[in-house]
Amino acid sequence: MDYAGWNRAIAQRFFNEGASCVPVYLAVNDALLEELGGADDAVQREPATDFEAAVQTRVHGRDPFKEVVLAAHRWRKDGAHGDPPFIAVLAATVLAAARMDRRPDSDRGRFSYYRPLRQLLGIPGDGMPENYDTHVPQLWDLLKWWLDDFLKARRGLATAATHPATRHIGWSISQAVLTGADRTHVGLFLASLGASRDDNVHEADLLARFEEWLRLRGNCGKLEQVLANAQMRSILGRVLAQELKRFDGLVRDPSGRACLSLLLTSTDAGEPYGLAVRVPTQLRGVVLEIDGKELPIPEYVERMLLPAHLGNPVPGAVLELDGSVAKLLLPRTDCYVFQIDDVLGMWVTVDGAEAGLSHRVLVRETFAAEAEIVMRHAGGDAIRKIRRARIPSGWVAYSGYVPTRTVPAPVRLGPLVPHHRQLARLVGGLRLSPDRNIYLAGYAPDLLIPQGPEDGAIPAIALNGSQALSLPESTESTIRLADFAREPGAHEVAVDGCRLTFQLVDRLREITVAPTVRLAVRANGRLCPRPELVLPSTSQSTTSRSSGERASEAGPNLNRWACGAAVCASPSYLGTQLSASVTDRAFALGERGVGAELRPSTTPPGWLSDLGLPVLRMNIEELLAAMPFRPRWLLLIDQAGRSTAQTINVASNRSDGTLPSSWRMLSTAEWWQLADGDVTILDGATATWDRYLRGSDPHA
Structure with a gap:
C-alpha cells in the first residue's frame, strides 16, 4: 500500500461520521497496522514494515518534515478538500510513542522517544530530528483546525495536547496514553464520579481518584505502567482533565460507539435475575440489534427491560452484549443495591443508594459483616436478612435499608452510601437554565459534599476564593449557599481540588417563551x-x-x-x-x-x-x-x-x-x-x- 492508501485508511478509521462531536485519539500501534494492512490486498509484506516504507517516501532528508508541512499548508490554502495529507505522518509519531519502553524504571529522556521514531522513519543518528519541534506541532495544530473549526466536529474532536514536562513530544504521546479498552475505563470512571463537563477538578485530584478506581477495579491493562512513570502520569492527568471537559455522560468504546449500562432486575433481590438497560437521552429512539434481533428503544424511557433470552446474568460476573450501535456492559462488583422501579415493576440495581428511599442489598458473604456496619452507620437500623428468596451461593441479601446520611465506607461498598466518593455538586436552588448553572438571585443552590476518604476527613471549602465555609454538623453533607451568595453575578465554590461555578441573575427574561x-x-x-x-x-x-x-x-x-x-x-x-x-x-x-x-x-x-x-x-x-x-x-x-x-x-x-x-x-x-x-x-x-x-x- 502506498502513502496515500495508508493515509486514507487511517483517516477513515479514526475520523469518520460516526465520531461526530466525540473526542478522537489517533491511537496507532502495531496491532492496528496489522488490522488495517491485513484487510488490504495491496499490502504484500508485514503491515508495519509496509507502513514504515510508505511514510519514508514523505519524510526524509536533512529536514525530514519540511515536505509534509509544505504540502499541508498547500492543502489548507486550496480549500482543505479531502483528508489531510499528513495524517499518516502524525500516525507515525504516535506509533513511535507506542513503541517506547514503558517499564517503570526506564529512562524517558529524549532518546527513549526519538530512537524508535528515527528507526521508524529511517533517519540515522540520535536525538530530535531537524526541526521536529516546529514542524510536528504545526501538523497537530492543522489537524485541530480541520476537525474543530473547518468540519465543526462532524468527524470528531481533536484531543492532542502537550505538557510542560514533554513540550515537543507530548502531542504524540498524549495520543498513545489511552489505547483500546483504556478509553472505556475513563468514561466509566467519570460516570462513577457523577461528573459533568461543567466540573472543574484539579488534575492531581482527578488522577488520584482514577488511580484508586483502577486499583479496586483490577485488570486495567497498560494503565498501571503509565501510572508508574512520572512523565506519563502528568500527561494522563492532562488527558483526564480534557476528557472531563467534554464528558456528556455517555461512555464510549475506542471506536466512539456508546456503552450502555446493564442493570440486574429481580422480583425480590434473589434469583432468577433479569436484565434492564439504562437509556441515555442521546440514544432514545434508536434501534439496537442484539443476536440478529431488532430491539427498538422508545423515545420516552429511561430504563428498559431486555428479553430473557439475551443473557444469563450472574452476580459478580462481567457481561457484555453487542447491540450494533451500542455496547451493553454489566460490570463486576461485590455489592449490588436494588431500588424499586415503578415503571418496570421490579427491583433494579442502581449506582448508589438514595437517602430516604427503601433498598434491597446483595453483597458477597465475605464483606457482609462490614456491609452491615456501614448500613447501620448510614441510618439503616431496620435492615434484616432476606431468607425466603433464592439467594446465590456465596452472597447475602438484606431488605429494609433506608439510608439517611452519608458516611465513610470502603470503596467496594460505596454503592451503599448516597453519593459515595463522587464529586461535590450543586443541588436545588431556582435554576433558570437546564444546561447552565444560572440561578435566580436569592435562590442559590445548595452545595452537596459527598463523603471522601474512609477516615471521613473534612474537605476545605471556600466561596469566591476567600470566604471559608464549613459543614454545620458532622453528619450533614450540604451547605445552603443562599445564606452566603446573595449578590447577582458569578460565584465560585472550591472544594479541595474541585471548583464549581454558578451565576445569579435578577431576572431571566421579560416574557415567557411557550413551546x-x-x-x-x-x-x-x-x-x-x-x-x-x-x-x-x-x-x-x-x-x-x-x-x-x-x-x-x-x-x-x-x-x-x-x-x-x-x-x-x-x-x-x-x-x-x-x-x-x-x-x-x-x-x-x-x-x-x-x-x-x-x-x-x-x-x-x-x-x-x-x-x-x-x-x-x-x-x-x-x-x-x-x-x-x-x-x-x-x-x-x-x-x-x-x-x-x-x-x-x-x-x-x-x-x-x-x-x-x-x-x-x-x-x-x-x-x-x-x-x-x-x-x-x-x-x-x-x-x-x-x-x-x-x-x-x-x-x-
Missing part, C-alpha cells in the same frame, strides 16, 4: 401532516444534533422548517404564524421594485445577550397583513449576513394606503440591492423567484 409546534415543509411547498413539538432553547450554544432542532436553531434551518413556526391546527383550519428573531432584518417584498423593511419596536436587553440566551421572537404575520400592498416574499437577513427568502400568501387588510409606523418603505435601489444579492430561496421556489425578478407573475 410551539412546527411542520416540515415539503419540496412542493406543502406542510407535512405530522407536527413536531419544539421546546424553547435557553442557550444558543447547544450542541444537540437530534432530528428535531431547538427553536433557537430554526434560523439557519429555514430550508427545512416553516419560518419560526408556531403551527395552529383544528379540524377545519391549518395555518402558519410567521415569526423571526428581533435581531433578524425582515423585509416584505411586493410587486417588483416594491418593498418595506420591518422596524422592530423592541430590542433585547443587553444582559440577555451577555448570558448567551436566545433573543425574543416577534410575530410577523399580523404586521404583514397591515401592509398597504400585497406582500409576495418574506426576506430575512440574519446576524451573519445570510439572506433567505420564501413565498408568502398574506392578504392585506389595510385600505387607506398608508404604511404602518412599524415599517419603512424601500426605495427602488434598496429593493434591487436586496433582490439581486446572494439570496437562499426556500421550499424549492427558485424558478418562482426568477420569474418574480423578471416581473412576471410569481405565482403563475
